[in-house]
Amino acid sequence: MVATCLQVVGFVTSFVGWIGIIVTTSTNDWVVTCGYTIPTCRKLDELGSKGLWADCVMATGLYHCKPLVDILILPGYVQACRALMIAASVLGLPAILLLLTVLPCIRMGHEPGVAKYRRAQLAGVMLILLALCAMVATIWFPVCAHRETTIVSFGYSLYAGWIGAVDAGPWPEVCVIMVRGWEAHSSARLRSQKSRKASCLAFCSLNTPLSFHCLKRNL
Template structure:
């Protein structure tokens, strides 16, 4: 049962890790709204790295943001959090592969493997938290500008990239929780590593050797 939970946690963590990359590559983190527009000639959409515009004929043009320091603070923080999320996910995958009971890495030290698996679960939780903070913060800025009557700039709506990020965060948190729960779960047939003990043959030999070395209090006539 414990091995099944660990495999499920690894699968969830791996899918969440892949979805972080998909979310970062997606250009539709926010898309210009069509609310209140009678004639729509172009659509503007952005993510953390670039801004794109497309017209009604399907022709689009994208440009990278010119300077990091010219960007709003929440975009800079979102970039850092998403990169941190990828790093946490990588460490989580490695730690989970090493700490799984069904893996051959780490020999038969199941206590140590369980602790490593728990560390992998913590990394998955940190990955999910970083991703959740990023997409939620980004979405909060979009909705704040959308419902602000005194904001006269371009108003945007939430894009598909944020939904992918939310799904990734939920999967990572679920995977980390499964790993932490599996470390507390103990089955009757769970293997336990014991310290090395000498064989019975060696024990007999050592006993015989000790009896030969020990002085005897009896003379030869006692054995006749």
């Protein structure tokens, strides 16, 4: 029961983390910027937001975004962060599907337990790469954006990315891998116990005083 709960928690946490990374990739509220001094922007209520795909202006009753479609003139860090976040979003789909097949309620024919263990390992590697890509992009972007303009605060997109990278990070898949390893060890131990018991019962079949004591112990 504990093993099943751990696997389900690991899968759900990884799935939520992947959704957070998709939200981060598709939204533009990464950093909140200001063209003037911070007190002036707050007084005039003229703030901007900057993301991977557009620069937006937020004023009283106005929200206008300018899409960043000119790839050749974009800063290098924006293009690199785009590539990292797209890679993280794409890696999440096969990783989540692999984790889904590892759950105890999912069986694919009469496969051995080691097959699920290997799929869990592969999903773990993919999720670690996903988390690294997202973490690098969500740290690199605000650092470089701060050199171009004044950043007032971080947007919800960055927070979603950080939470997603942590949720989809190492601990869910480590949990699943540990459970699969524990199950494999338990299966091997059970087979060993059955083998010893069968050997003892074979010895007990002999008509000796010692065999009767052995038979009584194994019944």
